Amino acid sequence: MDRSFASAVDALSDFVLGGGKRIRPTYAWWGWRAAGGDPDGELADEVLTAVSSLELIQACALIHDDLMDASSVRRGKPTVHIAFGARHREHGWLGSSERFGMSAAVLIGDIALAWADDMLFAAGLPAEVLRRMSEPWRDMRTEMLAGQYLDVLTQARGDSSADAALRIDRLKTAAYTVERPLHMGAAMAGGSPELIDGLRAFGADIGVAFQLRDDLLGVFGDPEVTGKPAGDDLAEGKRTLLVALGMQFGADILDIALGKPDLDLETVEEVRRALVKVGAVDAVEERIEELTKSALAALDAAPVAEPAATKLADLAISSTKRTF
Amino acid sequence: MDRSFASAVDALSDFVLGGGKRIRPTYAWWGWRAAGGDPDGELADEVLTAVSSLELIQACALIHDDLMDASSVRRGKPTVHIAFGARHREHGWLGSSERFGMSAAVLIGDIALAWADDMLFAAGLPAEVLRRMSEPWRDMRTEMLAGQYLDVLTQARGDSSADAALRIDRLKTAAYTVERPLHMGAAMAGGSPELIDGLRAFGADIGVAFQLRDDLLGVFGDPEVTGKPAGDDLAEGKRTLLVALGMQFGADILDIALGKPDLDLETVEEVRRALVKVGAVDAVEERIEELTKSALAALDAAPVAEPAATKLADLAISSTKRTF
Numbered sequence: 001m002d003r004s005f006a007s008a009v010d011a012l013s014d015f016v017l018g019g020g021k022r023i024r025p026t027y028a029w030w031g032w033r034a035a036g037g038d039p040d041g042e043l044a045d046e047v048l049t050a051v052s053s054l055e056l057i058q059a060c061a062l063i064h065d066d067l068m069d070a071s072s073v074r075r076g077k078p079t080v081h082i083a084f085g086a087r088h089r090e091h092g093w094l095g096s097s098e099r100f101g102m103s104a105a106v107l108i109g110d111i112a113l114a115w116a117d118d119m120l121f122a123a124g125l126p127a128e129v130l131r132r133m134s135e136p137w138r139d140m141r142t143e144m145l146a147g148q149y150l151d152v153l154t155q156a157r158g159d160s161s162a163d164a165a166l167r168i169d170r171l172k173t174a175a176y177t178v179e180r181p182l183h184m185g186a187a188m189a190g191g192s193p194e195l196i197d198g199l200r201a202f203g204a205d206i207g208v209a210f211q212l213r214d215d216l217l218g219v220f221g222d223p224e225v226t227g228k229p230a231g232d233d234l235a236e237g238k239r240t241l242l243v244a245l246g247m248q249f250g251a252d253i254l255d256i257a258l259g260k261p262d263l264d265l266e267t268v269e270e271v272r273r274a275l276v277k278v279g280a281v282d283a284v285e286e287r288i289e290e291l292t293k294s295a296l297a298a299l300d301a302a303p304v305a306e307p308a309a310t311k312l313a314d315l316a317i318s319s320t321k322r323t324f
Numbered sequence: 325m326d327r328s329f330a331s332a333v334d335a336l337s338d339f340v341l342g343g344g345k346r347i348r349p350t351y352a353w354w355g356w357r358a359a360g361g362d363p364d365g366e367l368a369d370e371v372l373t374a375v376s377s378l379e380l381i382q383a384c385a386l387i388h389d390d391l392m393d394a395s396s397v398r399r400g401k402p403t404v405h406i407a408f409g410a411r412h413r414e415h416g417w418l419g420s421s422e423r424f425g426m427s428a429a430v431l432i433g434d435i436a437l438a439w440a441d442d443m444l445f446a447a448g449l450p451a452e453v454l455r456r457m458s459e460p461w462r463d464m465r466t467e468m469l470a471g472q473y474l475d476v477l478t479q480a481r482g483d484s485s486a487d488a489a490l491r492i493d494r495l496k497t498a499a500y501t502v503e504r505p506l507h508m509g510a511a512m513a514g515g516s517p518e519l520i521d522g523l524r525a526f527g528a529d530i531g532v533a534f535q536l537r538d539d540l541l542g543v544f545g546d547p548e549v550t551g552k553p554a555g556d557d558l559a560e561g562k563r564t565l566l567v568a569l570g571m572q573f574g575a576d577i578l579d580i581a582l583g584k585p586d587l588d589l590e591t592v593e594e595v596r597r598a599l600v601k602v603g604a605v606d607a608v609e610e611r612i613e614e615l616t617k618s619a620l621a622a623l624d625a626a627p628v629a630e631p632a633a634t635k636l637a638d639l640a641i642s643s644t645k646r647t648f
Contacts, residue, residue: 002491004477005470064434068427093480095561095583103392103476106430107469110388113434114465117441121458127451134445141438145431146329152427153328156417167326237419259419 011080012108012115016059019075019227024054024181026315027203031185034308035195047188049123050133054181056116061144061176063109067102068152069236076227081105113141125188133187140180147172154239162244166208169241173214174207198302202312205295209288209320215240216284220272231268235261242275242284249278285322292320335404336432336439340383343399343551348378348505350639351527355509358632359519371512373447374457378505380440385468385500387433391426392476393560400551405429437465449512457511464504471496478563486568490532493565497538498531522626526636529619533612533644539564540608544596555592559585566599566608573602609646616644 028051033039037047065071066079073079078086085101093100120137121130147168154164182199191199217226218233219242226232233240237259246254251274257267275281295316299309352375357363361371389395390403397403402410409425417424444461445454471492478488506523515523541550542557543566550556557564561583570578575598581591599605619640623633 001467001470001495002474004474007477008470008473060434064430068423068430070423088480091481094482095480099392099394100476100480102426104473106388106392106433107473107476109430110384110434110437111466111469113437114469118462118465122462127455131451138442138446141442142435143325145435145438146325146332149332149428149431150326150328152424152431153331156412156419156424157415158418171325 008104008108008111011083011104012059012112015063015080015108016055016112018077020055020058022055023319024058024177025051027178028054028181028185030308030311030315031182031191031199032189033185034182034199034302034304034312035186035189035191036305037185037189043125043129046124047185050120050125050188051181051185053116053119053123056112056119057141057144060109060112060116061148063105063112065148067105067109068148071228071232071236073228073232079105080108129188132190133184136180136183136187140176140184143171143180144176147176151239155237160239160244160247162241162248165239165241165244168239169208169211170204173211174204178207178210179203192303195303198298198304201298202295202302202316205291205298206316206320209291209295209316212241212284212288212291213320215242216281219268219275230265231257231263231271234258234268234271235263241287242280245283246271246275246278246280249280249283251275251278251280288320292316332428332432332435335407335428336383336436339387339404339432340379340436342401344379344382346379347643348382348501349375351502352378352505352509354632354635354639355506355515355523356513357509358506358523358626358628358636359510359513359515360629361509361513367449367453370448371509374444374449374512375505375509377440377443377447380436380443381465381468384433384436384440385472387429387436389472391429391433392472395552395556395560397552397556403429404432453512456514457508460504460507460511464500464508467495467504468500471500479561484563484568484571486565486572489563489565489568492563493532493535494528497535498528502531502534503527516627519627522622522628525622526619526626526640529615529622530640530644533615533619533640536565536608536612536615537644539566540605543592543599554589555581555587555595558582558592558595559587565611566604569607570595570599570602570604573604573607575599575602575604612644616640 029048032047032051038044062074063080066074067081071079072082081101081104083101084104085097088097088100151168151172154168179200180203182203183196186196186199215233218228218238218240219231223230229235234257243254243258251271253267253271253274257263257271296313299312299316304312353372356371356375362368386398387404390398391405395403396406405425405428407425408428409421412421412424475492475496478492503524504527506527507520510520510523539557542552542562542564543555547554553559558581567578567582575595577591577595577598581587581595584591620637623636623640628636
């Protein structure tokens with residue numbers, strides 16, 4: 001189309017290939033296996049391409065999310081808007097470097113979102129398979145965007161209730177990250193309503209548990225592991241269940257620390273101690289345990305083909321277990 | 325999904341239903357008719373739904389474009405990022421109103437882009453029809469985004485050459501607005517390669533002509549008609565062919581006026597006089613005439629069914645004719 005467009009496409013390519021845990025394609029793949037999809041069958045390659053397109057949706061979500069949150073680091077590298085702002089500055093181009101970085105991030109995220117659809121529909125799947133998965137595909141993208149919007153709105157309103165945090169978790173992580181990918185995979189293989197309901201119940205619970213574990217990592221995690229500065233979620237003012245319970249239980253230091261862009265390590269340590277002391281960490285750990293249990297029960301009750309049942313149970317446990 | 329999401333969806337709905345010339349659906353519809361699509365046939369409603377989804381792509385393009393250009397007015401109303409920033413301010417919400425407006429505009433544009441695909445694929449068209457139109461659908465979305473990116477990059481680089489302006493026009497307007505919608509429509513009806521090539525040649529030329537007319541309106545147009553302040557394109561620093569030729573021909577006032585956010589009417593008038601005097605307006609008018617002629621010749625040579633041939637010729641003339 002135009003030679004200059006390559007710099008946008010390269011940035012997207014680097015972003016997608018540069019890291020990430022491939023969680024959504026993994027769940028979609030195992031949803032397909034759960035409904036009897038054959039990894040040595042003739043559609044396996046096409047299914048692998050189709051589920052991989054979820055990484056492009058996630059690229060859009062992250063690139064736009066980093067822009068909205070003004071995050072400067074992702075996976076240990078500058079975020080897209082920061083990198084393009086820096087490029088603008090280095091070249092001494094006209095206008096505001098910040099605005100240029102913002103524009104590039106908006107457009108590169110848009111490209112990822114449009115190409116996710118293109119990748120899915122060009123995967124070579126039969127029309128009938130595409131038709132069956134159109135509902136979860138559609139709902140997944142909308143739930144992701146609704147979750148992002150709700151997140152932005154909740155932060156603006158200063159709604160730090162546990163209820164608001166859980167509503168966001170249900171849409172942004174549970175539905176978009178686990179439930180719908182499983183649904184999509186199972187629908188591709190023509191899974192029964194019973195199987196799909198079971199997988200969705202599993203996904204809805206394990207997805208929230210997964211987010212709660214991530215929230216704990218966002219406050220307590222090692223920057224080497226998370227790729228983000230220590231206490232980044234606190235500095236960003238992220239309204240998580242952990243934070244909501246911390247406030248509710250009287251960890252007053254949160255009022256001072258939350259949303260402070262220049263949060264020092266000492267204050268982060270103080271918040272950590274307070275969250276443990278008031279019992280917020282224990283309460284979140286307990287919730288993770290309950291959700292993991294109910295997820296595993298739903299999985300157990302569903303007619304899931306092996307080895308998917310074992311694999312999904314392993315994923316559930318490994319993605320929600322304590323890591324510190 | 326969540327009650328609060330309604331405010332985003334309402335804003336998108338108001339935006340799409342609140343105005344616009346429906347140019348892209350119109351061209352797609354007449355592309356379909358050109359290839360023999362029957363307006364009283366059984367697929368007509370489904371085709372109408374499918375081509376209407378182009379308005380959602382355009383909503384994404386405009387909402388994100390207004391954000392990137394920091395435009396405050398669109399169709400006589402506040403742009404989405406401005407409206408949401410104002411809502412934030414009125415409610416006295418937390419954080420920066422500007423950032424909230426930006427976030428809302430990013431997400432509402434994303435919703436429009438995702439829903440365009442959903443609307444197309446839920447239109448009820450047979451799988452074979454969807455398959456035939458997948459190539460122009462894919463290329464159209466990428467050409468739009470590539471054109472936007474090239475536009476941002478060209479402005480940053482300060483490239484005010486006529487060549488750069490025409491490259492952007494070819495992608496952003498010609499391909500995305502006329503050529504691909506015609507291609508998509510004709511492909512839906514199973515048009516021959518000969519017909520599709522003819523329609524695309526017509527669309528590529530008339531699309532550029534249409535953009536050049538729009539560029540003239542952006543500088544000379546009546547705010548009552550354009551819905552934008554007088555000389556808005558100049559204040560935004562838009563690098564159009566008109567501006568490129570004006571600079572090339574020695575309208576030095578452009579160096580002062582271009583990209584000045586607080587441009588006064590007197591300077592706008594001065595720029596107008598200079599563009600006429602140096603011959604830039606005549607050169608652009610001449611180019612519009614040439615492109616319209618070659619477009620009509622391509623249309624004439626293509627095996628276009630009536631009444632589409634007459635209708636497309638009328639559209640070509642009415643969308644490129646002098647209006648002042």
